[in-house]
Amino acid sequence: MSRPTTESKPDPWRVPVIVAQIPDTGLHRKLEASAAERQGMAELAGLREVLSAQADFEIVPKSGNRIQVTGRVRARIGQTCVVTLDPIENEIEEKVDLIFAPEAEVRRLADLIEEGRDGEEPQEVADPPEAIINGIIDLGRLATDALFLAIDPYPRKPGTVFEAEVIAPDPEDHPFAALKALQDKKKGQ
Secondary structure, X not given: OOOOOOOOOOOOOOOEEEHHHOOOOOEEEEEEOOHHHHHHHHXXXXXXXXXXXXXXXXXXXXXXXXXXXXXXXXXXEEEEOOOOOOEEEEEEEEEEEEEEEEHHXXXXXXXXXXXXXXXXXXXXXXXXXXEEEOOEEEHHHHHHHHHHHHOOOOOOOOOOOOOOOXXXXXXXXXXXXXXXXXXXXXXXX
């Protein structure tokens, strides 16, 4: 089963910031998801629950109509241990440091990066910036994406170790056992 993406359903946590209204000195935003937003995130990520979700962001204008968003996303999530199937809780803390740029520039940079990959020698190329869509950066979606990327897909209760049942192989059980049986039967005739 693959984990759902934020593309498959509407974003459960939306905190839009209008880029044109960001002052030159930048903005500071402290966010906390409501119970309904946390429930939507839990359903979208296939979690038992999201007990808390907060984000703390600095939004700073940069040259070329770019915006830098830095900060942290913290959450406490309820999952199920993949070994014992017991309910467990995990803390998540994820750093965020992203550059946003107008959509047209992002497409142009993505094309340039793709052209660079067509060459003989693979180069280390930075990822293009994130797109500013319709003049808005959605901090809630950014926080949700950071949270989803940090989720352990195979959570285990502390101290739990998966031990597969070990069965000693039967010396008579091998791919050629049927041939050996035929051979033994033939010798006995």
